[in-house]
Amino acid sequence: MAKLYFRYGAMNSGKSTALLQAAYNYEERGHQVLLAKPAIDSKGEASIISRLGVTRAVDFTIAPDEVVTEAFMRERTRVIAATGSDVSCLLIDEAQFLSEEQVDDLLRIAIEEDVPVLAYGIRTDFQTIAFPGSRRLLEIAHSLEELKTICRCGRKAIFNARKVDGRFVFDGDQVAIEQGEVVYESLCGQCYLEESGGAFNRGWRPRLDFSYGSGPDSDFS
Ligand SMILES: [Zn+2]
Numbered sequence: 001m002a003k004l005y006f007r008y009g010a011m012n013s014g015k016s017t018a019l020l021q022a023a024y025n026y027e028e029r030g031h032q033v034l035l036a037k038p039a040i041d042s043k044g045e046a047s048i049i050s051r052l053g054v055t056r057a058v059d060f061t062i063a064p065d066e067v068v069t070e071a072f073m074r075e076r077t078r079v080i081a082a083t084g085s086d087v088s089c090l091l092i093d094e095a096q097f098l099s100e101e102q103v104d105d106l107l108r109i110a111i112e113e114d115v116p117v118l119a120y121g122i123r124t125d126f127q128t129i130a131f132p133g134s135r136r137l138l139e140i141a142h143s144l145e146e147l148k149t150i151c152r153c154g155r156k157a158i159f160n161a162r163k164v165d166g167r168f169v170f171d172g173d174q175v176a177i178e179q180g181e182v183v184y185e186s187l188c189g190q191c192y193l194e195e196s197g198g199a200f201n202r203g204w205r206p207r208l209d210f211s212y213g214s215g216p217d218s219d220f221s
Pocket residue numbers: 151152153154155187188189190191192
C-alpha cells in the first residue's frame with residue numbers, strides 16, 4: 001500500500017526545492033509524476049518556484065471546493081493516454097491551503113489507488129496557528145518529516161513571522177491581505193517571543209478545555 005507523506009517546515013526551508021528534486025528523482029528513472037497545488041496560492045500562478053531559481057509548471061491546480069480524487073483520476077487518465085504508463089507519485093506544493101476534506105482525499109489516493117502522495121507545506125501561520133490543511137495532514141499522514149531552516153540567531157526556526165513594509169505584525173488574517181509589502185521571516189521560538197512582546201497565539205483560536213470532570217461521575221478520575 002502506498003503512503004501519504006507530509007513534509008513540513010517554516011518558510012524558506014526549501015520545500016519547493018525538495019519537491020522538484022523528488023519529482024526529478026522519479027522521472028530520472030522513467031516514472032511519471034503529477035504536480036499540483038491549491039489554486040489559492042498566487043505566488044507563482046500555476047508554477048512551483050524554488051528559491052534556487054528552478055521553476056516548473058504544475059499539471060493541475062486544486063480549487064477550494066474541488067474533489068481532489070476526481071481531479072487526480074482525470075489527470076491520471078490523461079497521463080496514461082499520453083505515455084502508456086501509470087502515475088508513480090502525486091506531489092502537492094503549498095499543501096497548507098488545502099481543506100481538511102481535500103487532505104482526506106490525498107489519503108484515499110494513497111490507500112485506494114496505491115499511488116504515493118508527497119505533500120509539502122508550512123505547519124503554522126504567522127500567529128503560530130496550524131493551517132487547516134496542515135493540521136489534517138499532521139493528524140492522518142503515514143509519515144511526517146520536518147524540513148529544517150535556521151533563524152537569524154542560528155537556532156532552528158519553527159515559526160513564520162509576518163512583516164509588512166519592514167515591520168513585524170502579529171494581528172491580521174491567516175492569509176495576508178494587507179496593503180504594502182508583505183514578507184515572512186522564519187524565527188525560532190525565542191526570537192518570535194522577543195518580537196511579539198511575549199505572546200504566542202494572538203489569533204482567534206480558543207483554548208481547548210482538557211479539564212476532565214473531577215466529580216464522582218467522571219470517567220477519567
Ligand atoms: Zn532565533
